[in-house]
Amino acid sequence: MSAEFLKALTANRLGEGDVVFWSGGQWVEQFADAELFTEEGPAEAAVALAKAQPRIVVDAYLIDVTRSDQGVAPVSYRERLRALGPTNELGHGKQALGGAAIAALQAASGAARSTGRLDLIRRK
Amino acid sequence: MYRYDAIDKEFLTDRSNEFRHQVGRRLAGELSEDQFKPLRLMNGLYLQLHAYMLRVCIPYGTLNVAQVRRLAWIARTYDKGYGHFTTRQNIQFHWVKLRDAPDILDALAEVDLHAIQTSGNCIRNTTSDPRAGATAEEIDDPRVWSEAIRQWSTLHPEFSYLPRKFKIAVTASAKDRTAARVHDIGLALRQGRDGTLGFEVMVGGGMGRTPFIGQTIKEFLPATRLLSYLEAVLRVYNRAGRRDNIYKARIKILVSSLGAEEFGRQVEEEWAQIDAARADLPDTELARIRAAFIQPGLEVLPAVSDSYEAARGANPALARFARNNVSAHKAPGYAIVDVSLKAHDATPGDANSDQLEAIADLAERFSLGDIRVTHEQNLVLPHVKQSDLPALFEGLVAVGLATPNINLVSDIIACPGLDYCALANARAIPVAQSIAQRFLDADRAELVGELKIKISGCINACGHHHVGHIGILGVDKKGEEYYQLTLGGSGAEDASIGKILGPGLNADQVAPAVDRLVEVYLAERQGEERFLDTYRRIGMTPFKEAVYVDAH
Amino acid sequence: MSTLIKYTANGATEIENSFVHVVDGEPVPQGADIIVSLGRIKAEGEALLASGVRVGVQIEPAEAVEDLAELLPRLALVAVAFPKFRDGRAYTSATLLRQRLGFNGEVRAVGDVLREQAYVMTRCGIDAFVPADGSSAAEWSRAAGHFRHVYQTAADGRTPAYAEPGRR
Ligand code: HEM
Numbered sequence A: 001m002s003a004e005f006l007k008a009l010t011a012n013r014l015g016e017g018d019v020v021f022w023s024g025g026q027w028v029e030q031f032a033d034a035e036l037f038t039e040e041g042p043a044e045a046a047v048a049l050a051k052a053q054p055r056i057v058v059d060a061y062l063i064d065v066t067r068s069d070q071g072v073a074p075v076s077y078r079e080r081l082r083a084l085g086p087t088n089e090l091g092h093g094k095q096a097l098g099g100a101a102i103a104a105l106q107a108a109s110g111a112a113r114s115t116g117r118l119d120l121i122r123r124k
Numbered sequence B: 001m002y003r004y005d006a007i008d009k010e011f012l013t014d015r016s017n018e019f020r021h022q023v024g025r026r027l028a029g030e031l032s033e034d035q036f037k038p039l040r041l042m043n044g045l046y047l048q049l050h051a052y053m054l055r056v057c058i059p060y061g062t063l064n065v066a067q068v069r070r071l072a073w074i075a076r077t078y079d080k081g082y083g084h085f086t087t088r089q090n091i092q093f094h095w096v097k098l099r100d101a102p103d104i105l106d107a108l109a110e111v112d113l114h115a116i117q118t119s120g121n122c123i124r125n126t127t128s129d130p131r132a133g134a135t136a137e138e139i140d141d142p143r144v145w146s147e148a149i150r151q152w153s154t155l156h157p158e159f160s161y162l163p164r165k166f167k168i169a170v171t172a173s174a175k176d177r178t179a180a181r182v183h184d185i186g187l188a189l190r191q192g193r194d195g196t197l198g199f200e201v202m203v204g205g206g207m208g209r210t211p212f213i214g215q216t217i218k219e220f221l222p223a224t225r226l227l228s229y230l231e232a233v234l235r236v237y238n239r240a241g242r243r244d245n246i247y248k249a250r251i252k253i254l255v256s257s258l259g260a261e262e263f264g265r266q267v268e269e270e271w272a273q274i275d276a277a278r279a280d281l282p283d284t285e286l287a288r289i290r291a292a293f294i295q296p297g298l299e300v301l302p303a304v305s306d307s308y309e310a311a312r313g314a315n316p317a318l319a320r321f322a323r324n325n326v327s328a329h330k331a332p333g334y335a336i337v338d339v340s341l342k343a344h345d346a347t348p349g350d351a352n353s354d355q356l357e358a359i360a361d362l363a364e365r366f367s368l369g370d371i372r373v374t375h376e377q378n379l380v381l382p383h384v385k386q387s388d389l390p391a392l393f394e395g396l397v398a399v400g401l402a403t404p405n406i407n408l409v410s411d412i413i414a415c416p417g418l419d420y421c422a423l424a425n426a427r428a429i430p431v432a433q434s435i436a437q438r439f440l441d442a443d444r445a446e447l448v449g450e451l452k453i454k455i456s457g458c459i460n461a462c463g464h465h466h467v468g469h470i471g472i473l474g475v476d477k478k479g480e481e482y483y484q485l486t487l488g489g490s491g492a493e494d495a496s497i498g499k500i501l502g503p504g505l506n507a508d509q510v511a512p513a514v515d516r517l518v519e520v521y522l523a524e525r526q527g528e529e530r531f532l533d534t535y536r537r538i539g540m541t542p543f544k545e546a547v548y549v550d551a552h
Numbered sequence C: 001m002s003t004l005i006k007y008t009a010n011g012a013t014e015i016e017n018s019f020v021h022v023v024d025g026e027p028v029p030q031g032a033d034i035i036v037s038l039g040r041i042k043a044e045g046e047a048l049l050a051s052g053v054r055v056g057v058q059i060e061p062a063e064a065v066e067d068l069a070e071l072l073p074r075l076a077l078v079a080v081a082f083p084k085f086r087d088g089r090a091y092t093s094a095t096l097l098r099q100r101l102g103f104n105g106e107v108r109a110v111g112d113v114l115r116e117q118a119y120v121m122t123r124c125g126i127d128a129f130v131p132a133d134g135s136s137a138a139e140w141s142r143a144a145g146h147f148r149h150v151y152q153t154a155a156d157g158r159t160p161a162y163a164e165p166g167r168r
């Protein structure tokens, strides 16, 4: 299984705690503006640069990204929530911005959630 | 209620200044994140998914009006207008900036609040009975002892870098509202045959990935010897608790590996060597603390308020509220009122600034200015005149805080889960909401009666799922949220750890599964049995059959 | 030689550290004041103590400070080790040295010794520090003395809040 190498670099701002994404040496607020790495070399180089900024961000790490019909989105639900905000308060976090890019991320999260029904449960 | 004097206030100022200095050093790059993290954690500041989170300590769940107003102001000024009450009677703000944290701590200190030891491997806030000083059930006021523990444990030099976090609960009623048996130390006040006060000391309870019910290592510890005995327990733990593996570092692991008897023996041996005159609080200090908790302002009233009885008769909504959220006070003519933070579309434990301010106003008018936080993420107005209940009810209705569901199926504990928490596997809040939605019919919920559902978004068990009558644990199954149901847990005096029902369910299946569990209970129950009692009598099989009915 | 901060009621001062830490298995240097392990003092205690130099013992977190009880009157210092600052066992070791074993000599913190822990260390009766973070004596002193009040009795003998005259 050789999935496409597709990653983004994320962190939280030290002073504010806000989720940010790496884009060509800058930190940007929206996942849609994040730089996508298709090769390990540049991705790791960006991580090294981020780690050298301990006064600007904390906890920099690469996340897996996937392409789908809706566009690109983080693979894990956790990372999609970081890119959006909490689902119990849709007015809070980055999702408050609205727009097509946010809608695409939200759709990606919808797609990943199971829609199975109780009656389909199988006993092991 | 205990009031801070100049000494306590200066202490908080010093603490706040210290943290301001540390934040400054971090922002200036003088402290690395590795060095700073434990310092911010010791001031309750976590980095969560979307922002920093500040956990503010509410000592033994007791707040006054000015404090609640200040929390409302902080929520509005530094957060997004709400706070989240936790299972440890604290409040968390989920959208805080590190830069603002020192100002917030200053604002808290002005009303005698702080975030000391709300995280880190130290002695955390002591849990106590939210009905302390108001219920006739209690042997003594547990706040007296909780306050003694608060002072003793605050920046305790020997016990600030323990193997792991350490939580103490003090309960004084037969009915345990503190989950004492799932704390590192549970202290249950007992009356000796000679009338003296003592504690049953239970150690080694806890949840997380290896849940344990605490075991009694001392049946009757003379109450005045409390602090020296705690010192002995903590010292044995500090020396012998494991430090090589964070998952095995809690005292519960030490107690279970040594055996409670051997652990108790080591504590006794250590205790015998401690100089009581140095370690125990002098009687004068205990008397000083005790005096602070004598409740002034309670009037002599007739046992029954005619106006309240009439209002209840005329207003079915008030009558329902009274059945579920109002209970007896020790003083005739008074009542204890539970304020539910579990409206069906709300986030369990959340209160917004308007609601907090309304609660403060209502407490000022109707509850002698006293507000309590429960470990079940609700609030309590402990001293309400029965004759004021109709007006209080209207006031609560106006801000959406009159949900009549205390201890019912929709009174769900839920941790922040994947919506906020960096450690989560799955969300907890929407699951709680889906269950509450399913049991919207208040008559049916009352028919079902006491049913404690508790949801955690990961195995750390902040949502107490191990001790839910129905426990729900979020797990990550190949990137999808799944939920593991457990039955038969209890965090009360009849404490037990729940057992796994069967294969995990996805998010949409949880509420229907709960519904089926409830149907089995309703069909099987005898007499006054609660869900938990029926489960304990008939066992897992009928419940399991019902949920996995369509399996072949 | 590493900096050593001595902390007394009058504040902190930087002094030269005259003690040599002798690694187990290495020969003891002639004429120098030495710090040895608990194992070594148990094995070679009499010889070392008779040699005329000042002798200190380093206690590791897992070691029982009580094992030193009989030797304590002849020791110049006890070093309590903090391999990581999070490892809090040395706080109990220091406390017991002062409160239970009646040791009045120097108790020295070595290892991952940071200014942020100056306050708790001092309160546990530690009175000498080899800081790992380059703290000056002045910085150390400020950190250790930051709190005007304390809530509990401890090895430093400070008056707890409840015994302060101003307590109401
Ligand atoms: C959102 C940030 C939070 C984080 C990062 C967090 C982290 C943790 C961790 C790691 C544990 C396990 C500790 C252990 O077993 O050694 C734990 C336990 C616990 N947490 Fe949280 N927690 C958070 C929020 C909460 C909230 C909101 C509540 C209350 C609703 C809470 C209540 C508890 C309780 C009661 C335990 C005790 C479990 C036990 O006894 O083992 N926590 N928490």
Ligand code: SF4
Residues within 6 Å of the ligand: B415, B416, B417, B418, B421, B422, B423, B424, B425, B456, B457, B458, B459, B460, B461, B462, B463
């Ligand atoms: S149980 Fe897990 S998900 Fe829930 S708050 Fe605790 S650590 Fe976070």
